[in-house]
Amino acid sequence: MKAKLNLTACLLLGLTCGYWANAQKTVIAKTKLPVAAQTxxxxxxxxxxxxxxxxxxxxxxKDYKVQFANTTKVEFDGKGNWEEVDGNHNSIPSSIIPxxxxxxxxTNYPKIPITKIDxxxxxxxxxxxxxxxxxxxxxxxFLRIDN
Numbered sequence: 001m002k003a004k005l006n007l008t009a010c011l012l013l014g015l016t017c018g019y020w021a022n023a024q025k026t027v028i029a030k031t032k033l034p035v036a037a038q039t040x041x042x043x044x045x046x047x048x049x050x051x052x053x054x055x056x057x058x059x060x061x062k063d064y065k066v067q068f069a070n071t072t073k074v075e076f077d078g079k080g081n082w083e084e085v086d087g088n089h090n091s092i093p094s095s096i097i098p099x100x101x102x103x104x105x106x107t108n109y110p111k112i113p114i115t116k117i118d119x120x121x122x123x124x125x126x127x128x129x130x131x132x133x134x135x136x137x138x139x140x141x142f143l144r145i146d147n
Contacts (some may be wrong), residue, residue, distance in 0.1 A: 026055045033064055034080025037127065041074070046094045086116045089129065100140025101126060 016125040030038065030053060041050070045068065054065045062078035084094050091113035094102055101124060105114060109128055116127035123137040125146065133146040 024057050026057070028053050028055045028064075032077070034065075034076070034081030037066075037076040038080070040076070040080070040082055044096050045072075045074075058102070080096060082119065084116070084118045087114075089115055091115060091129070092117065096124070097123070098136075098140045101136050104136075104140075104142050105134070 010058045025126075030041070030050060032055070033041075033053065048068050048070075050066045050071050052065075052067045056063050056065065063083070064078075064080070065077040066074045066076070070090060072090065072092065073084070073086045073088070074082060075084040075086075076082055082096070085096055092115060094114065095116060097105070097114060101117075103127070105112075105126070109130075109132070112132075114126055115129050118125040121138070123135065123143065124140070126134045126136065129135070135146050137143055137145040
């Protein structure tokens with residue numbers, strides 16, 4: 001019984017170590033990003049060059065993190081689809097924001113800049129400079145204020 005327990009513990013430890021050893025972060029050039037990510041950066045951040053681009057490889061996935069000198073960060077999935085744009089308390093380009101969401105914010109919070117947007121399967125989470133966090137469904141319809 002004790003031998004089986006030791007064997008199981010060793011196997012779990014080996015799998016865990018193998019998983020962590022396989023994960024790696026690498027600095028890459030902008031040309032190594034997926035085409036969709038390159039197009040996104042060219043469209044919404046033209047004239048700005050990233051100060052760092054990190055490719056983060058996990059066992060079953062890959063993503064990319066791009067940072068600009070003004071501390072804005074953009075995260076992409078392995079196919080180059082954006083997942084998050086974080087201005088770190090600075091305004092982000094409104095061209096990124098889906099039209100329904102932008103319209104809602106301009107109507108209800110006309111002078112408050114958008115500082116972050118996070119896109120998930122469920123929808124969008126948008127942070128405003130006044131510390132409000134708004135949630136929208138995947139079609140861009142307002143759901144609630146997140147506290």
